[in-house]
Amino acid sequence: MKQEQRMIGHSLALSETLEQVTRLAPINRPVMILGERGTGKELIAERLHFLSQRWDEEFIKLNCAAFSENLLDAELFGHDSGAFTGATKSRAGVFERAHGGSLLLDELGTMDARVQEKLLRVIEYGELTRLGGQQARSVDVRLITSTNENLEQAMDEGRFRADLIDRLTFAVIHVPPLRERKDDIPDLADHFAMKMAIELGHEQFSGFSSTAMEQLMDWHWPGNIRELKNTIERSVALNDDPSEPVEHILLDPLRKPNTGSTSASTEGNTKLELPEQIDFQQHIAEYEQAVVYQIFRRQQGNQQTTADALGLTYHQLRAWFKRHNIQPKNWVRPKNA
Ligand SMILES: Nc1ncnc2c1ncn2[C@@H]1O[C@H](COP(=O)(O)OP(=O)(O)O)[C@@H](O)[C@H]1O
Numbered sequence: 001m002k003q004e005q006r007m008i009g010h011s012l013a014l015s016e017t018l019e020q021v022t023r024l025a026p027i028n029r030p031v032m033i034l035g036e037r038g039t040g041k042e043l044i045a046e047r048l049h050f051l052s053q054r055w056d057e058e059f060i061k062l063n064c065a066a067f068s069e070n071l072l073d074a075e076l077f078g079h080d081s082g083a084f085t086g087a088t089k090s091r092a093g094v095f096e097r098a099h100g101g102s103l104l105l106d107e108l109g110t111m112d113a114r115v116q117e118k119l120l121r122v123i124e125y126g127e128l129t130r131l132g133g134q135q136a137r138s139v140d141v142r143l144i145t146s147t148n149e150n151l152e153q154a155m156d157e158g159r160f161r162a163d164l165i166d167r168l169t170f171a172v173i174h175v176p177p178l179r180e181r182k183d184d185i186p187d188l189a190d191h192f193a194m195k196m197a198i199e200l201g202h203e204q205f206s207g208f209s210s211t212a213m214e215q216l217m218d219w220h221w222p223g224n225i226r227e228l229k230n231t232i233e234r235s236v237a238l239n240d241d242p243s244e245p246v247e248h249i250l251l252d253p254l255r256k257p258n259t260g261s262t263s264a265s266t267e268g269n270t271k272l273e274l275p276e277q278i279d280f281q282q283h284i285a286e287y288e289q290a291v292v293y294q295i296f297r298r299q300q301g302n303q304q305t306t307a308d309a310l311g312l313t314y315h316q317l318r319a320w321f322k323r324h325n326i327q328p329k330n331w332v333r334p335k336n337a
């Protein structure tokens with residue numbers, strides 16, 4: 001078996017990341033991959049596996065966010081028959097199935113204390129017990145984790161054990177966001193466009209107009225490479241004449257037509273209804289809170305992605321919360337939001 005998908009791009013940032021991957025791949029220790037959504041964390045994990053001595057053994061991925069805490073235990077460590085209602089047969093978990101190979105735990109977020117405890121044990125001693133089981137089983141698995149969550153924050157809030165994080169982060173790979181490696185955009189855009197043109201049965205792909213390429217270079221790509229891929233595929237598919245270069249790039253599909261603004265700022269376009277007299281400071285504060293609250297809700301309360309969506313750093317957002325005396329976890333909908 002070998003890795004099917006090539007990683008496109010020549011930027012310095014990507015090359016440095018890939019070099020780090022090559023160095024870490026043969027070292028039999030846990031690696032954590034950090035990066036925004038859509039930056040290619042899964043591809044990096046595959047590469048770690050296929051460049052290791054385990055390349056012809058199993059590579060298994062599990063998206064942790066897809067499971068409730070109870071089910072996650074069974075998915076990871078397996079269960080014996082009768083472990084819970086509906087568990088008529090016993091079943092191996094991903095750790096047992098990945099024995100000899102590598103396991104990617106994707107979207108590592110919150111895990112209950114018991115699962116964290118079991119994970120720590122399997123890393124330390126290579127030993128697990130299935131849910132509802134007695135017998136300890138040995139496994140040999142190279143563990144790779146990935147997340148776009150701020151784990152420091154999860155640790156501070158007591159949602160993640162510090163000793164587990166220490167074990168998972170023998171090495172950490174930071175995958176840079178696309179806006180920090182814009183040199184990769186033309187290569188990636190051509191690559192995705194060609195593939196789409198082939199899929200559509202077009203006889204040729206005639207490139208992008210210079211305005212279209214400028215637009216691609218100027219956008220900040222909050223959804224990174226996944227967003228770029230979707231945007232390119234949409235633009236190629238909607239290009240009326242495949243013998244002409246792609247001229248129209250629709251960057252934000254959530255944008256309402258004819259407002260000239262992106263979905264993130266449409267709320268700001270409604271006309272202000274102001275009373276005769278206002279307390280300016282308070283009014284501005286309320287307005288800020290309404291804006292941040294809406295984005296915060298849209299990001300399901302994730303402070304890192306909220307900060308990203310607002311164009312702030314995580315620390316700037318934390319400072320903003322502090323200044324406004326807001327506890328994000330108990331934030332009540334402000335008026336106007
Ligand atoms: N360097 C790259 N070259 C080609 N395709 C890429 C590259 N990085 C990411 N992709 C593609 O972008 C999409 C998102 O990548 P993925 O690894 O799933 O991101 P993440 O796990 O960080 O959300 C996938 O379709 C992936 O194949």
Ligand SMILES: [Mg+2]
Binds near residue numbers: 038041042106
């Ligand atoms: Mg992913």
